Amino acid sequence: MKRHKLVLIASLLVIAAVVLAGCAPAEEEVKTVIIGVTDEISSLDFSDAYSTHDWELMRNVNVPLTDYIPGSAEVGPGIAESWEVSADGMSWTFHLSDGWKYPDGSELVAADVVRTVERALALDGDIHGVVEGYIAGIEAPDDRTVVIDLVNPRGDFPQIVSMAFTMPAQEGVFPADELVFFPEEGIVGVGPWQMVDYDPAEQVVLERNPNYKKGFGPDAPDRVIIRYFEDATSMSLAVENGDIDIAWRFLGIPETQRLAGIPGLSVITTGGGGIRYLVLNENREPMSDKNVRQALAYLLDRDEIVDRVMQGTVDPLYTMVPPGFMAAGEYFIDRYGAGADVSSAEDLLRASGYSEDNPLAFDLWYPPEHYGTHAAQIFQVLEQQFEATPLIQVNLQSQEWGTYVKACTADEYQACYLGWFFDYPDTSNYLDVFAESAMSDDMGIFYASETMDDLLHTAGSESDPAVRESLYTDAQELYAEDVVTIPMHFEVEKVVFRDETVSSVSIGPALIFDYELIVMK
Amino acid sequence: MNISPLSGICLGSLGIALLFIIFAFLRGSPGLRSYILTRVVLTLPMVFILVTVIFFIMRVIPGDPVTSQLGPRGTEAQREHMREQLGLNDPIMVQYVKYLGKIVRLDLGTALVLGNRPIVDELSERLPATIELTIPAMVIAVGFGVLSGAYAAQHRKKGVDYGLRLFSIAAYSIPVFWLGLILQVVFGIGLNIAPIAGRIDPVINIDLNRMTNILTLDALLTGNWRALGSALHHLFLPSLALATVLTGVFLRLSRINVIESLVEDYITAGRARGIRERVLVYRHALSNALIPIVTLIGLQFSVLLAGAILTETTFSWPGMGLYLVERIGQRDYTAVQGVILVFALSVAVISLLTDIIYAFIDPRVRY
Numbered sequence: 001m002k003r004h005k006l007v008l009i010a011s012l013l014v015i016a017a018v019v020l021a022g023c024a025p026a027e028e029e030v031k032t033v034i035i036g037v038t039d040e041i042s043s044l045d046f047s048d049a050y051s052t053h054d055w056e057l058m059r060n061v062n063v064p065l066t067d068y069i070p071g072s073a074e075v076g077p078g079i080a081e082s083w084e085v086s087a088d089g090m091s092w093t094f095h096l097s098d099g100w101k102y103p104d105g106s107e108l109v110a111a112d113v114v115r116t117v118e119r120a121l122a123l124d125g126d127i128h129g130v131v132e133g134y135i136a137g138i139e140a141p142d143d144r145t146v147v148i149d150l151v152n153p154r155g156d157f158p159q160i161v162s163m164a165f166t167m168p169a170q171e172g173v174f175p176a177d178e179l180v181f182f183p184e185e186g187i188v189g190v191g192p193w194q195m196v197d198y199d200p201a202e203q204v205v206l207e208r209n210p211n212y213k214k215g216f217g218p219d220a221p222d223r224v225i226i227r228y229f230e231d232a233t234s235m236s237l238a239v240e241n242g243d244i245d246i247a248w249r250f251l252g253i254p255e256t257q258r259l260a261g262i263p264g265l266s267v268i269t270t271g272g273g274g275i276r277y278l279v280l281n282e283n284r285e286p287m288s289d290k291n292v293r294q295a296l297a298y299l300l301d302r303d304e305i306v307d308r309v310m311q312g313t314v315d316p317l318y319t320m321v322p323p324g325f326m327a328a329g330e331y332f333i334d335r336y337g338a339g340a341d342v343s344s345a346e347d348l349l350r351a352s353g354y355s356e357d358n359p360l361a362f363d364l365w366y367p368p369e370h371y372g373t374h375a376a377q378i379f380q381v382l383e384q385q386f387e388a389t390p391l392i393q394v395n396l397q398s399q400e401w402g403t404y405v406k407a408c409t410a411d412e413y414q415a416c417y418l419g420w421f422f423d424y425p426d427t428s429n430y431l432d433v434f435a436e437s438a439m440s441d442d443m444g445i446f447y448a449s450e451t452m453d454d455l456l457h458t459a460g461s462e463s464d465p466a467v468r469e470s471l472y473t474d475a476q477e478l479y480a481e482d483v484v485t486i487p488m489h490f491e492v493e494k495v496v497f498r499d500e501t502v503s504s505v506s507i508g509p510a511l512i513f514d515y516e517l518i519v520m521k
Numbered sequence: 522m523n524i525s526p527l528s529g530i531c532l533g534s535l536g537i538a539l540l541f542i543i544f545a546f547l548r549g550s551p552g553l554r555s556y557i558l559t560r561v562v563l564t565l566p567m568v569f570i571l572v573t574v575i576f577f578i579m580r581v582i583p584g585d586p587v588t589s590q591l592g593p594r595g596t597e598a599q600r601e602h603m604r605e606q607l608g609l610n611d612p613i614m615v616q617y618v619k620y621l622g623k624i625v626r627l628d629l630g631t632a633l634v635l636g637n638r639p640i641v642d643e644l645s646e647r648l649p650a651t652i653e654l655t656i657p658a659m660v661i662a663v664g665f666g667v668l669s670g671a672y673a674a675q676h677r678k679k680g681v682d683y684g685l686r687l688f689s690i691a692a693y694s695i696p697v698f699w700l701g702l703i704l705q706v707v708f709g710i711g712l713n714i715a716p717i718a719g720r721i722d723p724v725i726n727i728d729l730n731r732m733t734n735i736l737t738l739d740a741l742l743t744g745n746w747r748a749l750g751s752a753l754h755h756l757f758l759p760s761l762a763l764a765t766v767l768t769g770v771f772l773r774l775s776r777i778n779v780i781e782s783l784v785e786d787y788i789t790a791g792r793a794r795g796i797r798e799r800v801l802v803y804r805h806a807l808s809n810a811l812i813p814i815v816t817l818i819g820l821q822f823s824v825l826l827a828g829a830i831l832t833e834t835t836f837s838w839p840g841m842g843l844y845l846v847e848r849i850g851q852r853d854y855t856a857v858q859g860v861i862l863v864f865a866l867s868v869a870v871i872s873l874l875t876d877i878i879y880a881f882i883d884p885r886v887r888y
Contacts, residue, residue, distance in 0.1 A: 034723055040847075042635050129599065181636030196727075200635075201646065201839035203723050225723045230837040230846075234705065238717040241709045410597070442597075 030207075030222035031520050033502065035513075036235040036244040037226060041200045043181040045174060046116045046167045048125030052421060052511065053249070055164050057226070060206060060515050062167040062189025065094050065113065065146065066158045070517060073271070073324045073425045073510040075162045079108060079190065080146070089153030089461055094146045094161070100190040101211035102170055108190050110140035112168030117148070118176075120165040125179050127165050130423060134160055153461035155468055159426035192216065192516040193224065203227045206515065216516055219503065224515045239265065239496050246505065247496040248513065252372065253313045256494045264499050271324055271509025272493045274421045275317055275430070276371065278486040283446035284414050286360055291348040293483035295360075297336045298345035299386050306489055309377045313494075317487040319476045320420075321430040324509040326465070327472035328427070331480040332487065342388050349391045361393040365408065365416040370401040375417070409444035416444070417488075425510045427472045432456050435475065435484045447484045538874055545881045556880055564873050571865040576620055579854045580613060607633060620858070629862070630855040634848070640859040644841065648863070649734035650720060651840035653752075655829050657760040659818070662767035667807070667814060669768075670775025675802045677780060685772060693769030697828045701762040701835035708758055715758050718837035722751040759836040763828050767821055774817055778810030785809075812883050819875025823868045 039053035046062065049055060059067075067078035081097035100108035117138045120131040134157070137149040154160065167189055174180055186195030186204075190213070193206035204226040208216060227244055229235040236255035239247040240262060247259070260267045280287040280296070287293060302316035315323075318330040336344075354360045364386075366379045376398070383394045399407065408416040422429045433439045436456050437448040452475060459471035495505055495513075499521075506517035546557050587603045604610050608619065623630055629640035666689075673685040708715040716722070721729065721736055729748040731739050737756070740749035782788060783806050791801050830842030837843070841860050848856035 032724055040635070182638070199646070199839075201844075202719065203726065205723075205727055227719065227723050228837070228839075229718060230834050230843055233702070234718040234835065234837050237705050237709055241713055241717055243709075243716050243718070406600075 031220075032223040032225060033221040033246065033515075033518055033520060034225045034227055034244040035246045035248055035515075036229050036238055037248050038229050038232055038235055038250050040228065041182070041198075041204070043126065043179070044183055044187050044195075045125065045179045045181055046164050046169055046187075047119035047123060047174065048127060048179045048181065049164050050126035050130075050423075056511075056513055057195070057204065058164045058167060058187065058189075059512060060191055060193045060224075061187050061195055061209075062164075062191045063100070064164060065161040065166040067162055068425065068508055068510055068512050070506060070512075070514055071508045073273075073508065075159050075425060078162065078166075079113070079168065083158060085157070085463055089155075089463070090150050092148050092150070092157050092161075094148070096144045096146065098144075099213045100168075101209075101213070102190055103188050103194040103209045103211060105211055106170065108168050109143040110146045111143070112170060113146050113166055114138050114140045115171065115174075115176075116165060116167055116169045119174060119179075122176075123179050127163070130163075131165055155460060155462040155464075156424075156426040156428050159424045159428075163424050192514075201228065212516075217519065219519045219521075220516050221518055221520055224518075236496070239498060242498060242500070245498050245501045246518075249493055249511075251494050251496065253311055253374070256313065256496070257311070259496045266497055266499055266502075268495050268497075268505065268507075270493045270495055270507040270511065271322075272491040273322060273425070273509070273511055274419055274491040275320060275322055276314075276417065276419045276488045276490070277317075277320065277434075278488060279408060279413070279416045279418055279444050280483065280485060281411060281414055281416075281444060281446060283411050286352075286362055287414055289352050290482060291352040292360060293486075294336070295345040295348040295392075296386065297332060297480075297483050297486055298341045298348070299388060299392075300382070300486060300488070301340040301385055302488060303339065304385070305378055305381050309374055309381055310489065314489040314491050317490045320434060320479065320485065320487050321427050321472070321476065322490040322509075325425070325430065326427045327469045327476060329473070329476065331476045335477075335480040340385060340388060346389050346391055349389070354391045356390045359391050359393045361395065362414045363395045363397050365397045365399060365404065365413045367401045367404045367417070368398045370404070371417070371419060379417070409442065411444060411446065413444070418443075422510075427468075428456070428460050431472065431475055431479070432460065435479055440484070445485060447482065449478070449482065452478055452482075452484075535870070538870055541874065542877060545877050549881065553880055557877055560873055560876055564869055568866060568869055571869070572621070572624060572862060573617075575858050575861045575865070576617055577613075579857055580616075624862070629859040632848075632856050633853045634851045634856075635853075640856055643844065643856065644859060644863060646734060647839060647841045647844045650838060651826075651829055651833070651842060653720070653735045653737060653756065654759055654763065654832065654838060654840055655825050657756060658763035658767065658828075658832075659821075659825055661760060661764035662821075663771055663814070663818060665764070666768040666771025667775040667811070668803075670772040670777075671779045671802055671807045671810070673772070673776045674779035674783065674806075675798065682776075686776070689769035689772040691769070692765050692772075695766060696831070697762055697766045698831045698835045700765060701759065701832055704758045704762050705835075716755050717758075720752065720755050720838060721748065722755075725751045759832050759838055762835070763825070763832045766828055767825060770821065771814065771817065774814060775807070775810060778813060779806045782806035782809045812879065815882070816875055816879050819872050822871045826864050826868070 037053065041057070042051045042054050043049045044054065044057070046058060049058060064078045065080045066075045068074070069076045077097065079096050079100050080094035083092055083094045085092050096108065096110055102108070117131070117135065120127055121135060134151060134154060135148055136151050139147050141147060150157065173183070182200060186198050188194045190209070192209055192212045192214070194209045195204060196207045197205040206224040208222060229238065232250060232252040232255045235244070235247050236251060236259055238244045240259065256267060259265050280293050282288050306312060306314055306316050318332040319328065321328040349360055364379065364382070366375050368375055379396055383396055386392050386394045404416070407413055408418060420430070420433070434443055434445055435447055435452050437453050440447040455471050455475040455478065459468050459475065462468045462471065493511060495507060497505060501521055503519040503521055505513070507513045542557060542561070546554055549557065587600050587607070587609065608616060629644070631637045631639050632643060669685055673682045676682050705717050709717040725748050729736065729739060729745055730743050732742060733739055736752040737749060740746070740752055779802065783802070788801055788806055791805060829840065830845060832838065833840045833842035834846050841863065845857060845860040848860070
């Protein structure tokens with residue numbers, strides 16, 4: 001029996017020693033920052049990627065023709081230092097700057113950009129439709145020049161080429177005739193980081209590109225690890241106990257509020273490009289009646305939803321273009337006021353023949369889980385706001401996301417709720433898709449106005465920023481007048497980091513997290 | 522020939538199972554042979570029914586992968602193109618026949634989302650993580666449950682017996698995701714002695730050479746002791762959570778069987794011969810009580826897999842359960858079918874093996 005006990009004790013000691021070895025922090029030869037996310041990788045092919053998280057990884061590994069100015073939603077030089085448009089607006093020439101090198105030391109050449117764009121044009125990736133809609137052809141007359149021919153003139157083309165499909169790829173990395181969603185060796189480019197290891201289910205490891213043109217700050221990390229979590233709860237606990245240094249997208253409201261009260265953690269609010277809005281299907285009664293749409297705009301009290309339901313974690317939105325973008329403003333406040341105006345709404349409804357005996361009745365749809373657990377509460381409050389007048393009866397309906405989104409964009413609902421995140425950082429991407437006649441149909445809105453089309457088309461092809469701003473101001477005034485949709489709120493994102501290891505992070509309004517700008521302790 | 526880790530694990534397990542069945546068949550009596558044959562033949566229609574039910578259930582639930590993937594940006598033309606590409610425009614019976622044909626060729630298809638990778642490749646990455654979680658959980662549950670059940674039986678109607686019975690009821694009733702959260706808060710935040718989530722420290726992970734993707738095994742094979750320690754450290758909370766919910770039923774069954782054995786004549790005779798009570802309980806009474814527990818292990822295997830789904834979700838453990846949850850949300854029919862098929866086949870094979878083991882070790886069992 002004694003022998004058994006000795007064996008048992010020895011076994012336990014061995015297990016304890018091994019576990020303690022694993023518990024000890026890894027020997028740190030390099031400054032490593034671990035960032036937790038609940039996002040996932042969809043595709044690492046520059047000619048295919050069309051999701052925020054994929055783009056975030058790519059922007060840290062590579063640089064597009066034009067790029068965001070850190071801390072803002074404006075674009076400036078990327079690998080191109082300058083550009084000009086032809087007189088007819090149909091051709092853009094980009095001049096690449098010197099000194100961009102891949103981690104293996106080879107220099108960037110214009111053909112590397114042509115390669116990615118041509119693949120995006122030729123292959124049926126997620127970004128294909130967008131690229132095809134703008135670009136007719138691309139060529140590299142020399143190693144430092146890229147010329148892109150357009151389908152139609154676009155004044156916002158420098159913003160459009162800030163997307164990942166203009167990032168350079170070395171010859172032989174991606175095959176010309178097929179997409180590679182998860183390249184075996186990861187991805188590299190001329191950006192600050194190189195992907196040295198990744199497992200889509202667990203983590204991505206980035207190390208410095210030794211040839212990065214702009215260099216690194218003295219307290220920048222040497223290595224970045226992106227760690228994937230299933231939910232915000234475990235991610236928030238992980239940043240609290242020190243398993244990770246930074247908790248990034250998506251922290252929910254309860255997690256953010258809890259973490260904000262814990263000493264040693266900093267919670268920072270960043271800009272966000274995501275908006276939420278009500279679709280009013282103008283192809284169906286009663287939303288085809290402008291008076292009805294305007295009455296609903298009068299009745300909506302965004303502040304109540306923001307404060308009561310979202311507890312201040314989002315901001316009210318009074319046009320489809322979020323703050324920080326060209327010509328953003330508070331057009332719905334100017335037209336309908338900030339709070340609910342029941343009497344103005346009732347006047348409009350009575351003018352359209354509605355009364356206490358013949359109230360306006362409609363179905364209002366929402367997805368119960370896709371936009372978070374607050375959706376049901378938002379719509380209960382919304383129902384109360386609309387039914388503040390006896391002239392309206394709202395019938396709340398919910399549907400699973402897959403079915404919901406199809407119905408909402410396919411003329412099956414009278415009114416529903418959707419979100420939008422920009423493809424490229426320009427006002428046009430927040431207006432064209434909803435208000436331009438052809439695109440509006442695809443979004444389930446069915447709005448058509450020649451005046452609006454003229455304004456959007458002219459602004460889209462205009463290169464002068466002042467003229468564009470004026471045109472987009474007019475377009476948004478008309479948008480509010482016609483109530484094309486009802487903007488509700490825009491999302492701000494929260495990032496939480498441990499003060500023990502991180503001093504600051506830099507995330508711009510366009511949600512671009514530049515890992516090389518992380519300042520470590 | 523290239524064999525993926527999944528194929529290796531599956532073929533290895535099936536090989537061992539087959540060898541055991543052949544061994545039992547050759548060594549068994551005519552009655553046992555007849556029983557094994559009947560049991561094997563009955564397994565085949567069961568698997569066919571499972572495969573069919575999985576296919577049709579996935580097609581009648583609301584939503585579809587095309588709209589899930591394209592979202593509001595997708596035009597009707599894009600949706601139609603994607604549906605055509607995925608074969609979703611074929612009549613459902615045509616889809617079903619194609620599906621069965623692929624299953625027969627061990628082709629689980631390609632994922633409908635996130636890179637359209639072969640399902641076999643994706644499961645190859647996930648299955649080892651689930652094995653790494655479930656085997657220790659089952660060992661802990663059976664080990665602790667059986668021994669503590671015997672201990673409770675030995676101290677029947679004393680405080681420790683009441684305490685263990687109460688624990689068994691509580692353990693059986695607690696939802697595993699809630700227990701996991703509590704363990705995270707207590708051990709991860711309060712005591713700060715265990716990691717919250719994941720399989721291994723991300724930094725240590727970089728240097729681990731993965732061969733089987735069972736991290737503890739890889740660390741052992743490569744002599745990477747830091748990685749072994751980290752993997753065990755990360756395994757602690759999820760395996761404890763999963764084991765706890767299974768422990769209760771083993772504890773209760775073990776207790777009642779040992780109590781019944783302790784009143785048998787051979788135990789009384791042992792006592793009369795002066796054999797120590799501890800030896801009587803743990804060597805003689807417990808040995809006889811183990812027979813029904815073997816059957817229970819087979820039955821609890823499905824509970825274990827169901828628990829693994831919730832445990833993996835709570836601890837962001839990138840195994841088959843978490844994969845299943847993710848792909849259900851994305852309406853990825855082929856991936857969900859693939860996971861459920863692997864789960865169903867595992868349960869079918871384990872049940873078959875358990876029944877044969879039971880019949881093999883207990884000659885009284887014949888059907």
